[in-house]
Amino acid sequence: SQQGEEDPQALSIQEGENATMNCSYKTSINNLQWYRQNSGRGLVHLILIRSNEREKHSGRLRVTLDTSKKSSSLLITASRAADTASYFCATDGPGSGTYKYIFGTGTRLKVLA
Amino acid sequence: DVKVTQSSRYLVKRTGEKVFLECVQDMDHENMFWYRQDPGLGLRLIYFSYDVKMKEKGDIPEGYSVSREKKERFSLILESASTNQTSMYLCASSPLGVRAWGEKLFFGSGTQLSVL
Numbered sequence: 001s002q003q004g005e006e007d008p009q010a011l012s013i014q015e016g017e018n019a020t021m022n023c024s025y026k027t028s029i030n031n032l033q034w035y036r037q038n039s040g041r042g043l044v045h046l047i048l049i050r051s052n053e054r055e056k057h058s059g060r061l062r063v064t065l066d067t068s069k070k071s072s073s074l075l076i077t078a079s080r081a082a083d084t085a086s087y088f089c090a091t092d093g094p095g096s097g098t099y100k101y102i103f104g105t106g107t108r109l110k111v112l113a
Numbered sequence: 114d115v116k117v118t119q120s121s122r123y124l125v126k127r128t129g130e131k132v133f134l135e136c137v138q139d140m141d142h143e144n145m146f147w148y149r150q151d152p153g154l155g156l157r158l159i160y161f162s163y164d165v166k167m168k169e170k171g172d173i174p175e176g177y178s179v180s181r182e183k184k185e186r187f188s189l190i191l192e193s194a195s196t197n198q199t200s201m202y203l204c205a206s207s208p209l210g211v212r213a214w215g216e217k218l219f220f221g222s223g224t225q226l227s228v229l
Contacts, residue, residue, distance in 0.1 A: 030215060031215030033215065033217060033218075035218075035220075040201075040223070040225070041222055041223065042117070042203055042205075042220035042221050042222045042223050043156075043203070043205075043218070043220045044220070045217035045218065045219070048215050048217055050215060088155065088156065090218070092215060100158060100161065100169075100171065101146070101158070101218060102158065102172075103148070103155050103156035103157075104155055105153065105154065105155035106155055
């Protein structure tokens with residue numbers, strides 16, 4: 001079952017522009033994470049936001065979380081060609097006592113130089 | 114830095130073969146995970162383990178088994194490989210942590226398995 005669904009599926013922007021991608025999920029969560037994947041490689045953790053937090057920053061990244069709407073957004077400011085990658089949200093699945101992290105289908109970002 | 118190492122980057126096997134995918138982490142993490150990644154479907158959890166010899170099924174365990182005899186090593190086994198198991202397989206680990214706070218996953222580089 002897919003807990004997180006990213007939107008849009010693909011995004012193409014010019015270098016220097018901002019990129020925004022969204023994630024929606026279905027059940028209550030304790031935390032939500034964003035990961036990046038360069039083509040054909042493993043995922044790299046970007047940022048974690050807990051359910052009692054509304055916004056978090058890390059360098060050029062800004063993540064928001066709206067638990068009432070069950071959604072999160074990732075904003076990359078002043079994008080660079082090196083930001084070209086797929087971005088995934090991951091949530092700790094419903095229930096307690098387990099450590100299942102469920103990933104969405106991802107947003108493919110292409111930053112044009 | 115945490116290192117999660119998957120034994121093979123590319124693997125080609127024949128239908129019916131028994132396939133072992135190995136994953137080793139060097140940071141004494143309690144949790145280890147196996148995902149498969151397919152275009153349009155994202156990452157789907159196959160199995161995870163929160164301790165030596167402990168395992169739990171993920172969302173798509175059919176056709177797979179796992180083994181965790183040592184804390185640092187988590188193996189994924191395809192008992193009889195089939196063509197629909199052609200996929201990218203990703204191993205990940207994380208510390209135990211406090212569940213409500215969340216812990217980030219550290220991923221290996223992946224194994225692209227082709228079953229012919």
